[in-house]
Amino acid sequence: MSESLDAYRSDGRLTTNGWRAALEDGVLLGQACADCEHVTAAPKAACARCGSRDLSTVQLPEEGTVYSVSRIEVAPAGFDAPYHVGLVTLGDARLTARLSDAAEIGDSVSFQNAVTTPEGPAPRFG
Amino acid sequence: MTDANVVGVGMTAFGVHGSTLPDLFAEAALPALDDAGATADDVDAFYLGNAMGGQIEGESHLAPTLASHIGLAGVPCQRYEDACATSSNAFKNAVRAVEAGQHDVVLVGGVERCSPETGKETDAMTRIFASAAHGAYERPTGLTFPGVFALLTKRHMHEYGTTPEQLAAVAVKNHRHGSLNPRAHFGSETTVDEVLSGPVVADPFRLHDCCPFSDGAAAAVVASADAAETLSGDPVRVAGVGHATDIVPIADKAHPSATQAARDAAGQAYEAAGVGPDDVDVVELHDCFTGAEVLATEALGLVEDGEGGPAAAAGRTSLGGEIPVNPSGGLKAKGHPIGATGVAQVVELTEQLRGDADSRQVEAADVGLAHNLGGDAATTIVSVLESVPRRDSDQRGEVAR
Numbered sequence: 001m002s003e004s005l006d007a008y009r010s011d012g013r014l015t016t017n018g019w020r021a022a023l024e025d026g027v028l029l030g031q032a033c034a035d036c037e038h039v040t041a042a043p044k045a046a047c048a049r050c051g052s053r054d055l056s057t058v059q060l061p062e063e064g065t066v067y068s069v070s071r072i073e074v075a076p077a078g079f080d081a082p083y084h085v086g087l088v089t090l091g092d093a094r095l096t097a098r099l100s101d102a103a104e105i106g107d108s109v110s111f112q113n114a115v116t117t118p119e120g121p122a123p124r125f126g
Numbered sequence: 127m128t129d130a131n132v133v134g135v136g137m138t139a140f141g142v143h144g145s146t147l148p149d150l151f152a153e154a155a156l157p158a159l160d161d162a163g164a165t166a167d168d169v170d171a172f173y174l175g176n177a178m179g180g181q182i183e184g185e186s187h188l189a190p191t192l193a194s195h196i197g198l199a200g201v202p203c204q205r206y207e208d209a210c211a212t213s214s215n216a217f218k219n220a221v222r223a224v225e226a227g228q229h230d231v232v233l234v235g236g237v238e239r240c241s242p243e244t245g246k247e248t249d250a251m252t253r254i255f256a257s258a259a260h261g262a263y264e265r266p267t268g269l270t271f272p273g274v275f276a277l278l279t280k281r282h283m284h285e286y287g288t289t290p291e292q293l294a295a296v297a298v299k300n301h302r303h304g305s306l307n308p309r310a311h312f313g314s315e316t317t318v319d320e321v322l323s324g325p326v327v328a329d330p331f332r333l334h335d336c337c338p339f340s341d342g343a344a345a346a347v348v349a350s351a352d353a354a355e356t357l358s359g360d361p362v363r364v365a366g367v368g369h370a371t372d373i374v375p376i377a378d379k380a381h382p383s384a385t386q387a388a389r390d391a392a393g394q395a396y397e398a399a400g401v402g403p404d405d406v407d408v409v410e411l412h413d414c415f416t417g418a419e420v421l422a423t424e425a426l427g428l429v430e431d432g433e434g435g436p437a438a439a440a441g442r443t444s445l446g447g448e449i450p451v452n453p454s455g456g457l458k459a460k461g462h463p464i465g466a467t468g469v470a471q472v473v474e475l476t477e478q479l480r481g482d483a484d485s486r487q488v489e490a491a492d493v494g495l496a497h498n499l500g501g502d503a504a505t506t507i508v509s510v511l512e513s514v515p516r517r518d519s520d521q522r523g524e525v526a527r
């Protein structure tokens with residue numbers, strides 16, 4: 001993909017740390033599999049659907065729809081409840097995200113920024 | 127290849143225990159050996175399930191420690207970790223080792239302490255449980271374990287119209303069953319209104335949609351057909367075990383609420399046993415949350431897709447119904463000490479198939495099925511057990527086949 005994404009890759013591959021760094025820069029990255037066309041928002045060393053290593057780094061759409069959502073009221077240590085977590089469909093990919101407000105399945109949401117947490121950055125949609 | 131048989135079982139009450147992991151495990155393991163009529167000398171290997179002893183109690187190298195505590199020092203020991211499917215994975219490997227002729231008699235068990243008695247309160251334990259979610263792509267969102275199953279269940283509600291009242295019916299049923307089980311964490315019944323008025327944990331789940339943080343242990347003795355003949359415990363035959371996984375994280379699964387790993391594992395287990403869902407008489411399945419039971423009854427083929435909620439509400443899955451699910455009370459009422467849960471399902475099925483389950487006995491139970499999932503349902507192990515005619519002195523040669 002574009003050369004500007006090279007900074008997030010290591011040996012030509014998008015690593016988890018590269019995905020995190022991009023997220024913190026406000027860029028949502030994923031991978032597209034050349035063999036089975038699976039697009040993931042959770043980059044890996046090989047395609048989770050088919051095992052192919054022929055993965056290209058792609059920038060994910062920033063507009064999506066809510067696939068499922070829950071309002072978390074009992075939080076892990078280090079998190080302040082309540083908050084909303086959702087699965088968001090972004091084109092051909094699906095992403096787990098923090099939602100800034102209550103939402104219903106099928107609602108349109110857009111990428112806002114990265115939220116900083118004790119477990120690392122998470123994408124926030126609203 | 128020989129058949130594997132469960133010839134002895136034991137478990138502690140599930141609930142709150144102050145004892146150490148070795149002492150707690152002994153309360154399940156020694157009765158299991160006694161039930162099998164086995165001595166320590168009879169046991170060839172030890173398979174342990176413990177998921178989070180490292181995080182909760184700072185314990186590792188646990189299998190040899192427990193073996194030494196119960197008189198099994200010297201046998202090969204192995205520990206399995208697969209989140210909530212931990213001791214089913216130990217059970218599967220124990221069965222495989224016996225079937226392959228590597229061992230004749232194996233002790234398999236699980237132990238875990240998750241209650242506040244460990245010194246870990248709800249927020250700390252919620253964080254430890256969340257360690258089964260993906261570290262980069264899920265945990266930073268604040269996703270919790272109830273949250274994982276809430277996402278699956280909300281989607282199922284959207285796809286099929288499953289209602290909160292139907293989810294509550296699962297809790298009511300399993301509490302009623304648990305009230306018949308002296309080993310259950312919760313011995314009291316509940317009502318749909320009580321479930322629906324509880325505090326929200328992760329919507330659509332309220333407090334009574336969720337299993338408790340429990341302590342407990344369970345153990346079983348698995349023996350080859352020949353070894354079972356020499357031991358006095360009444361055998362139950364392991365007819366088939368299936369084990370499948372799906373993609374982690376949830377968002378990457380093709381159809382998260384279908385719980386494909388359960389469908390795949392069930393298909394393997396049914397095929398190995400030569401039975402289908404209609405042949406199953408009694409089921410112990412992984413109801414960590416009410417919605418998980420709805421998804422599982424469908425994935426196992428016990429009801430049609432979309433019918434899990436209505437089936438629970440109509441009593442089809444109750445004791446006395448067409449396919450009793452979780453007569454023990456399930457994780458919901460019996461309790462869920464993570465690493466002990468899978469083998470505890472085997473304990474309940476063994477007692478059911480022996481006809482020893484007292485007031486929660488399923489009538490004419492000859493085929494039992496256990497479904498134990500781990501993580502976001504990406505791991506599922508399904509086991510089919512079958513009754514063996516009661517042995518008496520004349521039939522001794524018949525029973526172990």
Ligand SMILES: [Zn+2]
Nearest residue numbers: 033036047050
């Ligand atoms: Zn692929």
